[in-house]
Amino acid sequence: MKVTIIGGSKGTGAYVGAAALEAGNKVTVLSRSGNVPAGVRSVVGSATDPAVVREAIAGADAVVVTVGGAIGVSGGK
Numbered sequence: 001m002k003v004t005i006i007g008g009s010k011g012t013g014a015y016v017g018a019a020a021l022e023a024g025n026k027v028t029v030l031s032r033s034g035n036v037p038a039g040v041r042s043v044v045g046s047a048t049d050p051a052v053v054r055e056a057i058a059g060a061d062a063v064v065v066t067v068g069g070a071i072g073v074s075g076g077k
Contacts, residue, residue, distance in 0.1 A: 001025045001026070001061045001062060002025065002026045002028070002059055002060050002061045002062075003017075003020045003025045003026070003027050003028070003060065003061065003062045003063075003064065004027075004028040004029075004030065004056050004057045004060040004062070004063045004064070005017050005020070005027065005028070005029050005030070005063075005064045005065075005066060006030045006047050006053070006056065006057075006063065006064070006065045006066065006067055007030070007031065007047060007065060007066040007067035007068065008027075008029035008030070008031055008036065008040075008064075008066060009029060009031035009032075009033045009034070009035045009036060010035070011066065011068075012066045012068075013029070013031075013064070013066035013067075014037075016064055016066060017029055017036070017037065017040060018037060021037065021039055021040060026041070027039070027040045027041065028040070028041040028042075028043060028056055028057075028060065029041070029042055029043070030043045030044075030045065030047060030052065030053065030056035031043075031044065032044065032045070032046060043055055043056040047065075047067050
């Protein structure tokens with residue numbers, strides 16, 4: 001299965017990506033940082049950019065969105 005994770009460079013997204021990879025899936029991560037584990041396809045850009053999102057989800061069987069604010073970061077609690 002091909003899984004795309006939007007917001008998968010850290011936190012929940014990173015855990016989901018690691019689990020999907022361990023289960024034998026092909027994983028793509030869309031993130032602003034591009035920090036992804038080995039074996040994961042990285043798409044760098046903003047989750048609010050339609051062209052970047054189209055690139056990241058092309059051919060995906062499943063898409064998981066884990067974008068969110070972090071504690072202590074601009075409005076997070």
